[in-house]
Amino acid sequence: MTADLATAPTTTDPTRVRTFVRRNPTLIVTGGLLILITLVVMLLPPFLPDPNAADPVNRLLSPSGEHLMGTDKYGRDLFSRWASAGRVSIGMTLLITLCSVALGTFIGLVAGYFARAGRVIMRIVDAWMAFPSIILAIVFAVVVGPGMLSELLAVTIIFTPYTARIIRSRVLGLTTRTYVKAARVSGMGPWKTLAVHILPNTLPLAVVQCVLLSAGAMLIDGSLSFLGLGISPPTATWGNMVADGRTYLQTHPTMVIFPGLTIALFVFLLNLTGSALRAFVDPRARMLLDQQRRQRRARR
Amino acid sequence: MLGVILRRLRDLVIVLFVVGTALFFLLRSIPGDPAAVLLGTKASPEQLERLRHDLGLTGPLYEQYLHWLGNVLTGDFGTSIKYNLPVLQMIFDNIAPTLTLAIASTVISFMLTVLIVTWVTVAPNNRVARLVNRATQFGLALPEFWLALLAVYLFALTFGWFPTGGYTPLFEDPATAITQLALPVAVLVVGQTAFLTITMEESVLGELTQLYLRTARAKGVGERRIMLRHVLPNSMLPVLTTVGLNFASLIGGVVVIESIFIIPGLGTTLLGAVYARDFPLIQGGVMFIAFLFVLMNLLVDLAYALIDPKVRVS
Numbered sequence: 236m237t238a239d240l241a242t243a244p245t246t247t248d249p250t251r252v253r254t255f256v257r258r259n260p261t262l263i264v265t266g267g268l269l270i271l272i273t274l275v276v277m278l279l280p281p282f283l284p285d286p287n288a289a290d291p292v293n294r295l296l297s298p299s300g301e302h303l304m305g306t307d308k309y310g311r312d313l314f315s316r317w318a319s320a321g322r323v324s325i326g327m328t329l330l331i332t333l334c335s336v337a338l339g340t341f342i343g344l345v346a347g348y349f350a351r352a353g354r355v356i357m358r359i360v361d362a363w364m365a366f367p368s369i370i371l372a373i374v375f376a377v378v379v380g381p382g383m384l385s386e387l388l389a390v391t392i393i394f395t396p397y398t399a400r401i402i403r404s405r406v407l408g409l410t411t412r413t414y415v416k417a418a419r420v421s422g423m424g425p426w427k428t429l430a431v432h433i434l435p436n437t438l439p440l441a442v443v444q445c446v447l448l449s450a451g452a453m454l455i456d457g458s459l460s461f462l463g464l465g466i467s468p469p470t471a472t473w474g475n476m477v478a479d480g481r482t483y484l485q486t487h488p489t490m491v492i493f494p495g496l497t498i499a500l501f502v503f504l505l506n507l508t509g510s511a512l513r514a515f516v517d518p519r520a521r522m523l524l525d526q527q528r529r530q531r532r533a534r535r
Numbered sequence: 536m537l538g539v540i541l542r543r544l545r546d547l548v549i550v551l552f553v554v555g556t557a558l559f560f561l562l563r564s565i566p567g568d569p570a571a572v573l574l575g576t577k578a579s580p581e582q583l584e585r586l587r588h589d590l591g592l593t594g595p596l597y598e599q600y601l602h603w604l605g606n607v608l609t610g611d612f613g614t615s616i617k618y619n620l621p622v623l624q625m626i627f628d629n630i631a632p633t634l635t636l637a638i639a640s641t642v643i644s645f646m647l648t649v650l651i652v653t654w655v656t657v658a659p660n661n662r663v664a665r666l667v668n669r670a671t672q673f674g675l676a677l678p679e680f681w682l683a684l685l686a687v688y689l690f691a692l693t694f695g696w697f698p699t700g701g702y703t704p705l706f707e708d709p710a711t712a713i714t715q716l717a718l719p720v721a722v723l724v725v726g727q728t729a730f731l732t733i734t735m736e737e738s739v740l741g742e743l744t745q746l747y748l749r750t751a752r753a754k755g756v757g758e759r760r761i762m763l764r765h766v767l768p769n770s771m772l773p774v775l776t777t778v779g780l781n782f783a784s785l786i787g788g789v790v791v792i793e794s795i796f797i798i799p800g801l802g803t804t805l806l807g808a809v810y811a812r813d814f815p816l817i818q819g820g821v822m823f824i825a826f827l828f829v830l831m832n833l834l835v836d837l838a839y840a841l842i843d844p845k846v847r848v849s
Contacts, residue, residue, distance in 0.1 A: 237590050316667050369790050369802075372825055377817055378561050381809075454678055460807065461680045477681055481795075484684060485692050495681030503676035 276321030283315035320471035332449040339398025347406025368393040439516040447509035554825040613815030622819035633800035640723035647729040674729030700797035738770035779835035
């Protein structure tokens, strides 16, 4: 197994990418759908009615040709709110993910390269890892006031350790490679070695981590908006749309169903894409996937 | 063994100290005078002064901190501003519903997970088993708050099988309590089972690569017996860790479920404290959850030592 790892082709090899995609056709479907939803949400709002324009005459309409998702208690068009909420929710998810992966990669690099500091860092990381994120968000909502900043801080802090651990274990494997040793022997400083030789080798892993974490980020973003601890009305998010629709659950269930279903679908696609990509860069995951495949073949 | 316990107990104290101190300074760093915020603009200077004194907000910061630390060490976590009750008492009054939800959902999803994964491992050719296994994992993508509302819409509002919410202590009126708990627990079980099945499946797959299986097969042990006696018990360890850690974060994560089903638990209390800016209650509540978290870690480690002889030796 270790020999296999050492001689494994690099993840950026184009032919390998092509074979991988051919072997995992679902990746194209899930990735394509993700891009499609994102594009729809990003490009559509200019052509839709103002998501915050009240129209008291047309309050609480059911879905129809004119209002695809109906209207809410102020007569606002729910489809335009859905689209603009998508911009906010997807944007927030991306922001949180990028911040935590960047920070986590940095911590992982340092903790992996400097052995002694690394042990101390990892103990701290382990301790903070599973602290309930909603509780932390509550604390930050009190400290900086509920909104974008508190959500960003809380969720970034919660998600950073996941990336840090994965990147660190990768760095630990890389530091024993001959080219890293060669760099060190030829007098290259530790920071430069990290930036030039080690960081590029951890990037594929960081990208996959982005996809996997964004699924969790979207769920937490939803819960926080739902509780009123995230981005607050009148700005629509998928989470606070569900919260708004809650009052009319009995009479207008679609107000709750549509935005929630979008989150579920989006997260589901992110999970599928993420685990397929993980098999591409993570040898352990690849091993497990091969194992599954072999099992399946044995069954036939 | 005793060493492990002592080391863990020391960690517990350290973590509580760090969390408490961090929270203390975070909450004190909020701009503005909490007393003025709480009493509004009409408060007299005497009232403000009294409240500041009650909140421990007089004197320099380090003095406030030492004062707070001294109180905590003697078991005094302050008084809730909103309810005017000792924080510790408020926590214990509200912990029962949260614990009931957490324990019930953890136990049920653990059993479900073991059942499903055992089934799919012993009978890998069974289509139904594989379908159930795959279907559980959809649960990972479903937002809890949305699933809860859907459950309320379908099973409470449309069919009327269960009440939309509320809470009755389990031992006071079991029949009512169980109908009220059914929906919230079911929603929690969906998410948790998804998470646990994935953990256990990965662990089983990892175990299947082990070489001792070849030995077992070579000496003629049946495939079914290999799975039941070797693979499954050996893959329980990661699941146990996940259950333990998950349980602690569940206590916090139950907030959403409690607020939807109107259950007066720790989560609702804490959320109410945020809206009311009830600092002592927030501080006490969060420290209590941190305490539970470290305690669960400790219990998981002890369970490890009991199950896995390797851990006991080292």
